[in-house]
Amino acid sequence: MTPGARVAAAIEVLDAMAVGQAAEQALSRWARASRYAGSKDRAAVRDHVFDVLRHKRSDAARGGDTTGRALMIGRLRAQDADIEALFDGSGYGPPPLSEAERLRPGVPDDIGIRWDMPDWLIPHLQDGLGADAERTAVALTERAPVTLRVNTARTTPAAAIAALADEGVVAAPNPRAATALTVTEGARRVRNGPCFQGGHVEVQDASSQAAVAGLIGQGRALDFCAGGGGKALALAAMGWQVSAHDIDPARMQDIPVRAARGGHDITLCSSQDLAQAGQFDLVFCDAPCSGSGTWRRTPEAKWALTPERLTELTQMQADVLETARAYVAPGGLLVYATCSVFSAENEGCVAWFLDDHPDWTLAEAQGWPVDQAGDGFYCARLTQRQ
Numbered sequence: 001m002t003p004g005a006r007v008a009a010a011i012e013v014l015d016a017m018a019v020g021q022a023a024e025q026a027l028s029r030w031a032r033a034s035r036y037a038g039s040k041d042r043a044a045v046r047d048h049v050f051d052v053l054r055h056k057r058s059d060a061a062r063g064g065d066t067t068g069r070a071l072m073i074g075r076l077r078a079q080d081a082d083i084e085a086l087f088d089g090s091g092y093g094p095p096p097l098s099e100a101e102r103l104r105p106g107v108p109d110d111i112g113i114r115w116d117m118p119d120w121l122i123p124h125l126q127d128g129l130g131a132d133a134e135r136t137a138v139a140l141t142e143r144a145p146v147t148l149r150v151n152t153a154r155t156t157p158a159a160a161i162a163a164l165a166d167e168g169v170v171a172a173p174n175p176r177a178a179t180a181l182t183v184t185e186g187a188r189r190v191r192n193g194p195c196f197q198g199g200h201v202e203v204q205d206a207s208s209q210a211a212v213a214g215l216i217g218q219g220r221a222l223d224f225c226a227g228g229g230g231k232a233l234a235l236a237a238m239g240w241q242v243s244a245h246d247i248d249p250a251r252m253q254d255i256p257v258r259a260a261r262g263g264h265d266i267t268l269c270s271s272q273d274l275a276q277a278g279q280f281d282l283v284f285c286d287a288p289c290s291g292s293g294t295w296r297r298t299p300e301a302k303w304a305l306t307p308e309r310l311t312e313l314t315q316m317q318a319d320v321l322e323t324a325r326a327y328v329a330p331g332g333l334l335v336y337a338t339c340s341v342f343s344a345e346n347e348g349c350v351a352w353f354l355d356d357h358p359d360w361t362l363a364e365a366q367g368w369p370v371d372q373a374g375d376g377f378y379c380a381r382l383t384q385r386q
Contacts, residue, residue, distance in 0.1 A: 001041040004086045004093020007072055009034065009041075010048035011094060014068030023049060023300045043188065051075055053299035054141045057116050064105045069094065073101060116141050120307055125292075128343040132369065136341060139370040144296035146183040147174055147374060148190070149204040149230075151262050153237045157181065160200055167193040176206035176373045177213045179234075199262035204230050207293070207368035207377035211337050212238070212284075214366075214379075219281030222269075224324045229255035229266065231284050236264035243277060245269040279329035287317045289338035289345050293368075293376020310344070317349045325357070325384075334360075334382040339375055341367075346378040359385050 001009070009030060016026040027049065031042055052059055052071045055078065060066045063074030072094075076083050087094045112119045115137035126133045148171060150160045157173060161181065164171050169189050174180035181201070183190065190196050190203065212234040219240065223232035226244035229252060236242045236259070244266050246252050252268055259266040269277060290313060295302045321336055328334045336353075338345050346367070354360055365380040 001037055001044075002091035002093060004088065005091055006041060006044045006048065007076070007086050008092060008094045009037070009045045010052070011068040011072050013045065013049050014052060014071055017300075018066070018068065023053065039188075048072065048075070050299060051143075053303070054143075054296065055116050056299075056303060057118075058107070058113050061105065061107045061113050064101070064103075070101075073097075077104065114138075117302065118305075121292075121302075121305070124310075124342045124344065128341050128346070136370050136376065140292075140295045140299075140302070142296060144294075144375065145174075145206075145372055146187040146190070147204065147206045147209075148181045148183060148201040149177075149209050149234060149237075150179045150181060151200055151202065151233075151237050152179060153263060154198075155200045160195060163195045163200060164190075164193070167195060169193065169195075174206045174373055176368065177209040179213060179237075180204075180206035180209045180374075182206070182373070197261070199260075202230070202233060202258070202262065204234065205294070205339075205377070206374035208286075208339070208375070209234060210368060210374070211335075211366075211377060211379040215282065215284075215333070215335070215381075217281070220279075220329075221282040221284065222274075222277075222280040222324075222327055224283055224285045224327070225287055225320060226255065227251045227286070229258055231286055232266050233258055233262055233264060235282075235284070236266055237262065240282065243267040243269050243280070245271070245274055247271070274327065277327075279332065280327055281329055281332045282335065283324050283328050283332070284335045284337070285320050285324050286337045286339075287320045287345075287349075289313055289317065289340040290342060291339055292345075293339045293341045293370055293378075296370070296375070310342075314344055314349060317345060318352055321349065321353045322356075325360070328384065330384070331386065332383075333363075334384075335379060336382065337377065337379040339377050341370065341376040341378075346380075350380045350382070353382070361385055 013026045013030050052075050059071045059074030062077045063070035087097050089095050150157045161171050168186045170185035171181040171183045174182045195201050221235045221240040221242050223244045226246045232242045232244040363381040363383050368377045370376040
């Protein structure tokens with residue numbers, strides 16, 4: 001595909017999203033209908049689409065509209081690309097620019113445009129981050145780093161770096177956790193390589209790793225909102241005897257394959273199973289949240305979130321803590337975590353829990369910023385007063 005054809009394909013995907021298709025669904029449908037597109041073409045189209053989603057509001061201002069074509073024009077203007085050359089109608093590229101499209105609209109000096117964020121979210125970001133809100137908003141418009149977790153049950157970080165290099169993947173230690181590596185070259189080779197396939201590394205954000213790495217000790221652990229099992233796998237690699245639970249068991253379908261690959265024994269628990277499982281030394285709750293700390297990876301979510309949904313999420317988070325506390329053994333640890341940077345989902349939820357349960361206390365809380373080391377993340381460790 002020519003560069004122009006890739007732009008045209010991204011416009012097609014963005015227009016499909018405008019009528020209700022999710023980003024991954026629209027990209028998959030385009031790829032299935034475009035067998036001529038090679039892996040590099042598909043990657044380039046995907047990059048165009050996700051770059052627009054990260055900058056959707058400012059791209060619309062630069063492009064003069066919210067159509068897929070206008071959004072791509074706005075994105076290319078931000079990149080100082082040769083738009084006339086890409087929009088010349090040749091090689092399946094988009095039709096030439098109209099006279100109106102050649103005129104650059106004035107872009108208002110508006111905080112929502114500068115931050116590429118819906119206006120209603122701005123106070124939430126400011127409340128959670130204070131002076132760091134603007135830097136974080138801008139960081140959320142950039143591409144996220146690719147980070148790996150070294151499975152220390154099978155290898156060491158140094159050995160993993162060397163093995164990855166043999167596969168054409170360049171990785172370096174990440175400062176956020178001893179197990180974390182940042183991939184700087186060859187990221188698309190990781191999943192098909194022997195290091196990943198052999199369970200020596202897993203894809204996991206460094207902030208998420210740091211939240212687990214700080215848990216000292218061993219014993220029975222419950223990953224209460226397990227999802228795909230990233231925390232469960234990390235805990236198992238540290239020597240914990242891990243059980244995994246999710247209110248939607250379908251979300252855990254990948255855990256057995258991932259656990260086998262890493263050489264871990266993880267027990268999947270339904271709600272009924274938990275009733276017979278007794279109590280645990282550690283209960284880890286990576287609660288459902290807005291995902292605001294991960295919007296570089298899932299930029300579509302930034303535009304889909306509503307005030308009503310955020311309220312629903314904070315209630316769900318309170319319910320998770322309320323339910324999970326019953327599974328913590330005397331002297332055990334209850335960990336509450338989110339990949340959010342909003343105080344309502346983090347400090348606010350913990351404050352509610354402690355106010356409602358004076359027999360519990362906050363042992364430690366930590367947040368990690370959105371930067372080149374990892375995603376925004378929050379973790380609080382709670383213990384019951386003896």
